[in-house]
Amino acid sequence: xxxxxxxxxxxxxxxxxxxxxxxxxxxxxxxxxxxxxxxxxxxxxxxxxxxxxxxxxxxxxxxxxxxxxxxxxxxxxxxxxxxxxxxxxxxxxxxxxxxxxxxxxxxxxxxxxxxxxxxxxxxxxxxxxxxxxxxxxxxxxxxxxxxxxxxxxxxxxxxxxxxxxxxxxxxxxxxxxxxxxxxxxxxxxxxxxxxxxxxxxxxxxxxxxxxxxxxxxxxxxxxxxxxxxxxxxxxxxxxxxxxxxxxxxxxxxxxxxxxxxxxxxxxxxxxxxxxxxxxxxxxxxxxxxxxxxxxxxxxxxxxxxxxxxxxxxxxxxxxxxxxxxxxxxxxxxxxxxxxxxxxxxxxxxxxxxxxxxxxxxxxxxxxxxxxxxxxxxxxxxxxxxxxxxxxxxxxxxxxxxxxxxxxxxxxxxxxxxxxxxxxxxxxxxxxxxxxxxxxxxxxxxxxxxxxxxxxxxxxxxxxxxxx
RNA sequence: GACCCCUUCGUCUAGUGGCCUAGGACAUCACCCUUUCACGGUGAAGACACGGGUUCGAGUCCCGUAGGGGUCGCCA
Numbered sequence: 255x256x257x258x259x260x261x262x263x264x265x266x267x268x269x270x271x272x273x274x275x276x277x278x279x280x281x282x283x284x285x286x287x288x289x290x291x292x293x294x295x296x297x298x299x300x301x302x303x304x305x306x307x308x309x310x311x312x313x314x315x316x317x318x319x320x321x322x323x324x325x326x327x328x329x330x331x332x333x334x335x336x337x338x339x340x341x342x343x344x345x346x347x348x349x350x351x352x353x354x355x356x357x358x359x360x361x362x363x364x365x366x367x368x369x370x371x372x373x374x375x376x377x378x379x380x381x382x383x384x385x386x387x388x389x390x391x392x393x394x395x396x397x398x399x400x401x402x403x404x405x406x407x408x409x410x411x412x413x414x415x416x417x418x419x420x421x422x423x424x425x426x427x428x429x430x431x432x433x434x435x436x437x438x439x440x441x442x443x444x445x446x447x448x449x450x451x452x453x454x455x456x457x458x459x460x461x462x463x464x465x466x467x468x469x470x471x472x473x474x475x476x477x478x479x480x481x482x483x484x485x486x487x488x489x490x491x492x493x494x495x496x497x498x499x500x501x502x503x504x505x506x507x508x509x510x511x512x513x514x515x516x517x518x519x520x521x522x523x524x525x526x527x528x529x530x531x532x533x534x535x536x537x538x539x540x541x542x543x544x545x546x547x548x549x550x551x552x553x554x555x556x557x558x559x560x561x562x563x564x565x566x567x568x569x570x571x572x573x574x575x576x577x578x579x580x581x582x583x584x585x586x587x588x589x590x591x592x593x594x595x596x597x598x599x600x601x602x603x604x605x606x607x608x609x610x611x612x613x614x615x616x617x618x619x620x621x622x623x624x625x626x627x628x629x630x631x632x633x634x635x636x637x638x639x640x641x642x643x644x645x646x647x648x649x650x651x652x653x654x655x656x657x658x659x660x661x662x663x664x665x666x667x668x669x670x671x672x673x674x675x676x677x678x679x680x681x682x683x684x685x686x687x688x689x690x691x692x693x694x695x696x697x698x699x700x701x702x703x704x705x706x707x708x709x710x711x712x713x714x715x716x717x718x719x720x721x
Numbered sequence: 722g723a724c725c726c727c728u729u730c731g732u733c734u735a736g737u738g739g740c741c742u743a744g745g746a747c748a749u750c751a752c753c754c755u756u757u758c759a760c761g762g763u764g765a766a767g768a769c770a771c772g773g774g775u776u777c778g779a780g781u782c783c784c785g786u787a788g789g790g791g792u793c794g795c796c797a
Contacts, residue, residue: 264797299796356795363793372723373793394795412726421724421793429795436797460725460792483727483790490789518733521746525734528745547734549727550790557733557747567760606759616758636757667756682756694758 257289258450261315261322262329262440264296265307268501269314271553272455272485272493275519277320279482280453282520282541284323292447293322297330298439314502318512327447329439336434336442339472340395340427348471349427351393352379374423395428397468405463410480410543412456417463425464437461441468449477453543456481480543483523483550490552509581509610511569514562522551531564563608571600574613578603581614586621595620598704602696616695620704624691626718636687637720644681645688649714658707660699667699688717 261277263269269277284291293315297303315321343349354377366373377396379387387393399422406416427438434442444452452462459481469476487493505515517532524547526532526540566574575597579588588596596603599620607613628634637645651670655662671681686698689710695701702710 262797266797296797302796359794366793367722370722374723415725417725423793426795431795433795435795440797455791456726457791458797461797481726486790488732492790521733523733525745528735530733530746547727551734552732554732554747560747563759608759632757664756671756677756679756686757692758696758698756 256450257284257287258292258448259284259289259453260292260294260444260447260449261320262294262296262443262454263311264299264302265304265311266299266302267307267310268503269311270493270501271505271519273311274314274318274320274502274515275485275522276454276482277315277318278516278519279480279541279543279546280451281320282537283451283453283480283543285538286541289450290323291320292324292449293326294443294447295326295328296436296439297328298333298434298436300330303330310501310503317506318502318516327443329443332439332443332446333434335446336439337428337432339442340434340438343397343427343471344395347398349395349397350377350380350424351384351387352377352396352424352426353387353391353393354379355391372421374421377424380424392430394426394430396424397427397471399424399464399467405466407462407466407479409459409462410451410453410478411483411546412459412481412548415459417460422463422467437464437468441465441472444477445469445472445474451478451480451543453480453482455484457484480546482546483548485522486550486552488552488554490550493553507611509612509614510558510562511565511610514558514565517565518558518561522553523547523549531561559608566604566607566610566613569604571597571604574604574610575600577610578614578617581610582618582621586618588621592621595704599696599700602700606694606696616692619690619692619695619701623713624688627720628687628691630692632693633687633691634720636683636693637717641684641687642717642719644684645714645717648681648685649711649717652707652714653711655707658703660697660703663699663702685714689713 259280261273261280263273281291283289295308295311297308312321312326340349344351354375359375362375363373379393380396380398400419402419404416404418406414408414425437426435428434462479462481466476466479485493502515506512513534516534517537520532520537520541521530524541524545526536526545529536532540575593578596578600579593582588596617599617603613603617607616628637648667648670652663652666655666667681667685668678671678674681682698683693686695686701687693689698689701689705705713
């Protein structure tokens with residue numbers, strides 16, 4: 255039997271980081287086994303589902319390269335099919351109409367809590383004569399769950415998990431208005447889509463028991479389940495808006511590369527020996543569910559950033575240049591010459607950047623001149639005292655140089671430092687501040703060579719004193 | 722509260738009874754490299770939650786305790 259997995263988000267917000275990891279694991283598992291990875295939008299809650307959320311989720315998945323192998327299934331479009339299954343269960347006596355009122359339900363739940371019993375609804379309509387049904391109440395349809403014994407699920411990640419049937423109640427299949435609930439819809443859709451492995455967050459673990467029974471009631475064989483631990487914030491609590499519970503679009507905006515985010519997410523809760531940097535091809539070859547850890551992992555931006563730096567250094571210069579131009583272009587005019595400088599300096603730039611955001615800012619001086627007085631305090635300090643004067647002096651010393659190459663520039667500047675009895679750093683640093691507006695940049699000769707004689711001389715000779 | 726799950730350095734983890742004097746990575750600190758910042762290199766500090774068993778031998782198996790998480794909707 256060929257493996258079929260699916261990622262089934264409900265479109266009530268952005269694609270969050272936990273969802274992205276769930277999608278990744280589903281994708282990897284399917285690829286690993288030569289199966290199919292599908293996407294289903296669980297939009298049965300019409301109140302909370304939005305078009306924007308659907309678009310955000312699809313954008314996020316596209317960015318990560320985790321789009322499904324087929325066009326997404328929209329769950330709401332299968333409502334009739336879901337209801338038909340419920341009707342069939344009703345006809346077969348596997349389900350029943352329940353006329354309990356909201357007040358009855360509340361009272362039962364309250365009584366359960368008060369007595370320290372598990373909160374379970376026991377409907378008298380399970381065994382009552384339908385003829386006694388009140389005419390003015392729209393009934394819900396509940397499935398008949400077994401009331402004695404227990405069920406064990408062999409979860410691929412969690413291992414065997416057993417729950418007594420006294421812990422489960424007859425959950426709702428069809429609402430009072432006849433619409434199917436999530437519990438019914440997932441089972442029917444998964445069965446119809448031929449899903450063989452349900453890989454999802456472990457907040458669904460208890461649902462698995464309900465769904466497992468529903469499969470059996472329908473006469474279908476249940477899929478294998480794999481409930482992966484949730485991602486927690488730095489404080490160990492469930493990821494919320496306060497932590498990194500951001501949409502993947504936010505990570506994209508912060509300047510992370512999709513391959514870095516995927517590698518990071520993969521290593522969160524899963525490992526292959528001591529390997530840290532894992533290509534997608536290796537991930538597909540190595541990934542397996544039983545090796546996924548059972549405990550929640552905390553999200554660590556520092557490690558993500560380090561990994562991102564690694565991928566940045568490996569990334570193609572043209573790609574990085576495009577990404578940089580896109581960011582800088584938001585508030586700067588980047589002409590063709592500037593793009594050429596950016597491309598020429600990219601190797602030196604990317605070696606020092608851990609995020610695209612930092613890369614773009616550190617590349618700014620290739621597009622526009624620094625604005626004086628410098629805002630960067632460390633850079634400003636380099637131009638205090640005789641710093642600015644040294645920069646201007648260097649401008650003069652370089653004016654008549656014939657060969658504007660890194661080698662010639664270096665020779666001339668080193669000679670100048672020696673003449674003045676200064677360490678080279680004393681000359682190079684003010685120059686760096688004057689030319690780039692920063693105290694940190696790629697090699698200063700490389701920068702000067704790329705910027706060109708006229709531009710460098712202009713920046714140097716126009717450097718104002720700093721207090 | 723009930724039920725289920727989890728627990729190795731600050732963080733992510735390796736570890737499937739002897740190869741563990743518990744390994745790697747990020748972060749931290751020191752040194753080296755060096756025109757800056759990064760990269761890189763070397764080194765330091767840093768963990769088996771606790772208590773009982775089982776066993777010749779336990780981070781690895783069992784039980785308990787503590788702590789953490791998840792679920793208990795006509796949401797998904």
